[in-house]
Amino acid sequence: MSEFFTSIFGGGMGSMYLEAFITTIKITVISTAISYVVGIPLGVLLYGTSSGGIFPNKVLNSVIGFIVNMIRSIPFIILLVMIQPISKIVIGTKIGDDAFIFYLVVAAIPFVARMVESSLKEVDAGVIEAANAMGSNNFQLITKVLIPEAKPSLLVGGAIALTTILGYTPMTYLVAGGGLGQLAIQYGLYRFQPKVMYVSSILLIILVQIFQEGLSFLAKKLDKRAKNS
C-alpha cells in the first residue's frame, strides 16, 4: 500500500497521504461508533417516550428533545470551542485527534439519536402490537423486535451518519489534529500546494463512496423484506 502511494506521489508524500488516510478513517469510524453507542439508547428513548411510543412520557420526551435540538442547532465550529473545557476534563486535552473525536461525538450524538428515532418509527405498528399481544416486555420489544426490524433502515442511517461525520473531519485542523482534511487545508490553503488539496479531496471522495456504498449494500443484503433476498 505504502509503495503504491509512493510510486504515484514520490518522496515522502506517499506515506503522508497514507497516514492521513488512515487517521481520517480512524477518527470517522471511532466517532461514529461512539455516537451510536450513546445515540441508539437515546434514539430508543426518544421513540419510546413519544406519544404513541412504547412507554410514553411527555416530560422526558420534551426534555430530551429540547437538549437534542439545542445541540443540533449550534454550528459545529462554535460547539467545538464551547466544549473545549469539557474535553480538558474528560479527555485530558483540548487538542489533537482524541479531543477532536470527543467534539465530533458530542455533535453527532443528537443527530444519530434522531436518525435512530426515525428508523424505529418506520417499524410497522401492527408488528409492535402483535409483540405486545404476545406479552413482550419493553426490553424484549426493543432488542428483539424494534431494532432487528429496523436494521436495514438503521444501516442506511449509519451510512449517512458516517459520511456526514467524515465531512466534518477537516475541522480537525482547528485543534491540530491529523487526517486528509487537515492535509488539504494545510497544504492547499496555507502552503499554496493545490495538488495536495486535490489529491486529499479525491481520497476523501473515495472514502465517502466506500462508506456509503458499503453500508447501503449491507442494508440491502440484510433486508429480508426484499423479494430477491
Added chain:
Amino acid sequence: MIELQNVCKTFPVSGGSVEAVKDVSLKIEKGDIFGIIGLSGAGKSTLVRCMNLLERPTSGKVLFRGVDMASLSKKELLEKRHSISMIFQSFNLLEQRTALKNVCYPMEITGVPKKEAVAKAKQLLELVDLGDRLGSYPSQLSGGQKQRVAIARALATDPEVLLCDEATSALDPKTTRSILQLLQDINRDMGVTIVVITHEMKVVEQICNKVAVLDNGSVVETGPVKDIFLSPKSQMAKTLILPQNNEITKNMSQRIIRIVFDGQESSEPVISSLSLECHTAVSIMGADTKNIGGKAYGEMLLQLPDDEVSVSRIFKYLEDRKIGFEEVSEDE
C-alpha cells in the same frame, strides 16, 4: 373463560370523545368458537383488544378465568398474555425473521430453551402445513401462508384462547375456507377457545357456535349462531344475514319474505304445498343452502302476491308449520 361485564371504551378525540364500545357484557365459554360480527367501525377490534387489555376499558370488567385483568400487575398481565394469543388481519409477522424464527419468538420471550423451542416451532409449522417453508421469510410467503405462520406462532405458548381479529379479511374465499378449517381443527383437537372478529356472516356460519352482533359499539343480539340465522331479531343482524344488497330485492316494489328451513323441512315440498294450500302463486327470488354447525339449512326469498288475503294465508301457513320467516324491509 372470558367474561366481559359492562365494558365501555371511550377514546378522546379533538373536540370531544368517541364511544367505541358501549356497555358490552359477554360470556365466552371454554371450547366456544365465538363470533363477534359487525360492520366496520362497530367497535369489534376495540372490543377484542379489551379482552387482552391491549386497550384498557374505560369502565367495566374483563374477567379471564374469573380473574379481573385490570387488577393484574404489569408483569402478571404480560404473563397472562401468553395464554391469550392473537392473530391479525395484516398477519403482523416479524419481517426480518424466517417462518421458523417467527414461531420461536413467543417461546424466546418466555424463556423456553432454544433447542426445545425450535423443535416445537417445527412441529407447529408442520401442523399448519408449512413444514417445507421453515426458512422462508414473510416476504416470500403468500397471504394464506403468512396467516398460517401467524397461527403457528400464536399456538407456540399453548394458549387457552385465540383471538382472531379479521384474520381472513385479507384473504381470498378459498384461502379463507382453509384458514377457517384450520381454526376449527385447532379448536377441536387442542381445545383452544376461539374468538372470531369479522364483518362477514359466512365466516360466522362456517365455524362459530355462538355469535354476538355488534352495532355502533353495543351488542344488539347474542346467542347460538343457529338461532340468529333462523330468526334474526335486531335490525343489524337482519342486515348482516339477509341478502339485502341483492339487486333483485332492492328494486322490487312488492313485498319479499325470507324463509329459512332447517334440515328436516328441507325434504318437504314446502313451496309446492304452500301454493296448493293457499291457492296463490309465489315467485322464488333467490335460494341458498348453508351449513351451520354441521346442519344443512335452506333459505329462500319469496315475492308475495299483491292481495292482502293471500299474504295473510301464506303467513298463517308458514306459522302453522313453524317455518321461520321475516319480511325483507324495502327501505334500506
